[in-house]
Amino acid sequence: xxxxxxxxxxxxxxxxxxxRRALSNLSFRCEPGSILGLLGPNGAGKSTLLAIxxxxxxxxxxxxxxxxxxxxxxxxxxxxxxxxxxxxxxFLTHDLGLYTELTAxxxxxxxxxxxxxxxxAAVAERALSHADLLKRADDPVASFSRGMRQRIALExxxxxxxxxxxxxxxxxGLDDQxxxxxxxxxxxxxxxxxxxxxxxxxxxxxxxxxxxxxxxRDGRMIETMIRPKSLRSLxxxxxxxxxx
Amino acid sequence: MRSFFxxxxxxxxxxxxxxxxxxxxxxxTLFFAVSVVLFFAFALVKEGQPxxxxxxxxxxxxxxxxxxxxxxxxxxxxxxxxxxxxxxxxPCDRPAIYVAKLLGMIGLLMAAELILVPLxxxxxxxxxxxxxxxLGALLLSGTLGYAAVGTLFxxxxxxxxxxxxxxxxxxxxxxxxxxxxGVRGTATLLDxxxxxxxxxxxxxxxxxxxAVFVVLALWTFETLMTD
Numbered sequence: 001x002x003x004x005x006x007x008x009x010x011x012x013x014x015x016x017x018x019x020r021r022a023l024s025n026l027s028f029r030c031e032p033g034s035i036l037g038l039l040g041p042n043g044a045g046k047s048t049l050l051a052i053x054x055x056x057x058x059x060x061x062x063x064x065x066x067x068x069x070x071x072x073x074x075x076x077x078x079x080x081x082x083x084x085x086x087x088x089x090x091f092l093t094h095d096l097g098l099y100t101e102l103t104a105x106x107x108x109x110x111x112x113x114x115x116x117x118x119x120x121a122a123v124a125e126r127a128l129s130h131a132d133l134l135k136r137a138d139d140p141v142a143s144f145s146r147g148m149r150q151r152i153a154l155e156x157x158x159x160x161x162x163x164x165x166x167x168x169x170x171x172x173g174l175d176d177q178x179x180x181x182x183x184x185x186x187x188x189x190x191x192x193x194x195x196x197x198x199x200x201x202x203x204x205x206x207x208x209x210x211x212x213x214x215x216x217r218d219g220r221m222i223e224t225m226i227r228p229k230s231l232r233s234l235x236x237x238x239x240x241x242x243x244x
Numbered sequence: 245m246r247s248f249f250x251x252x253x254x255x256x257x258x259x260x261x262x263x264x265x266x267x268x269x270x271x272x273t274l275f276f277a278v279s280v281v282l283f284f285a286f287a288l289v290k291e292g293q294p295x296x297x298x299x300x301x302x303x304x305x306x307x308x309x310x311x312x313x314x315x316x317x318x319x320x321x322x323x324x325x326x327x328x329x330x331x332x333x334x335p336c337d338r339p340a341i342y343v344a345k346l347l348g349m350i351g352l353l354m355a356a357e358l359i360l361v362p363l364x365x366x367x368x369x370x371x372x373x374x375x376x377x378x379l380g381a382l383l384l385s386g387t388l389g390y391a392a393v394g395t396l397f398x399x400x401x402x403x404x405x406x407x408x409x410x411x412x413x414x415x416x417x418x419x420x421x422x423x424x425x426g427v428r429g430t431a432t433l434l435d436x437x438x439x440x441x442x443x444x445x446x447x448x449x450x451x452x453x454x455a456v457f458v459v460l461a462l463w464t465f466e467t468l469m470t471d
Contacts (some may be wrong), residue, residue, distance in 0.1 A: 055470075083336070086333055097325060102265075106258075115248070
């Protein structure tokens with residue numbers, strides 16, 4: 001089934017791990033060509049929500065609808081649903097998901113093959129060019145700096161042209177130039193209609209980047225902000241208000 | 245179906261490339277397997293005389309222990325930088341990932357057995373190579389059953405903090421039939437008075453175990469890896 005992620009709608013999503021409630025009745029909607037920020041302290045539930053959006057976890061209750069008339073992912077969804085959806089989702093976790101013994105080119109060619117892309121060599125070459133790492137293409141990833149690994153990892157998750165991009169703390173360990181490169185890439189994807197959901201603590205780095213920000217605490221959604229400015233002060237005042 | 249086998253081949257080839265470069269799992273597994281046999285030989289062989297029925301048991305203990313070590317290391321590598329998660333995110337049949345890991349594990353254990361069989365035959369004066377086809381059938385079916393259960397559990401535990409402790413606790417009770425059938429089948433082969441009908445019986449038991457657990461693993465892998 002061809003999916004068209006013209007929007008992603010999260011409706012009353014909850015997730016429990018045993019008796020612990022990681023997420024509680026979260027609802028929001030992402031529009032095409034937008035960047036949504038997931039903000040919140042450690043343990044707020046941001047990574048759990050990203051895992052549900054990536055179909056790696058099923059919600060305990062509630063639904064995620066991919067596209068206005070698209071597939072609904074919920075507690076009863078099977079692997080077949082996930083398989084159809086995963087073809088349109090890219091998820092970059094904090095740990096990057098690269099084989100350090102393989103070269104950058106081998107990593108990209110392997111994942112291009114797994115994603116069923118034709119002519120994996122050309123696809124990998126293009127991705128290396130986007131990452132500006134053509135000169136280091138045949139070096140093992142183990143010899144790369146954190147920033148270089150991050151660039152390769154981002155191209156790995158973009159290799160199949162996903163319509164929904166999920167990023168978990170993508171700025172960790174990056175220098176200023178790498179941050180600027182990543183932001184430029186995200187803005188480029190936004191113009192192409194990609195929906196990006198980005199969880200981060202680095203509020204200064206994402207100032208002005210988000211079309212929408214969702215603030216989560218203890219698994220609950222406590223604030224939604226449209227095109228937020230002065231993110232740090234908004235975040236601190238909201239957390240302070242909620243703590244009272 | 246073509247895409248299923250394409251993914252199996254890609255994951256298997258990737259694992260072999262990584263292993264050729266690191267030589268980590270092959271070296272530790274073979275070293276451990278040989279060490280087990282040597283320790284038993286030092287402990288049990290007195291003045292060049294091995295105990296009567298020890299060879300079959302020692303061969304299968306070495307295979308089981310070395311297999312547990314290899315299973316843990318294989319998935320520790322995938323869990324280290326969340327590459328298992330990256331694989332699970334791909335729009336491919338997840339059981340193909342399981343099959344690739346299973347084939348890799350069988351290949352590794354068969355390589356260990358190629359060293360272990362002559363070593364056990366030498367130290368314990370066992371006529372292991374008198375019936376090479378039956379021994380091969382017992383080892384292949386036993387290895388498949390052990391690896392089928394082990395690969396499933398190791399994948400499930402890949403992100404668990406106490407996986408090194410939990411893997412043997414889960415694996416050994418379920419694979420007891422494999423060890424019993426393997427040991428009894430091999431012991432019958434080594435017994436000059438042993439009847440081939442019993443070797444056939446133990447081999448068939450192993451094949452039945454393989455069929456049940458391979459089907460069960462393929463059926464449950466997708467669900468187990470989702471939640």
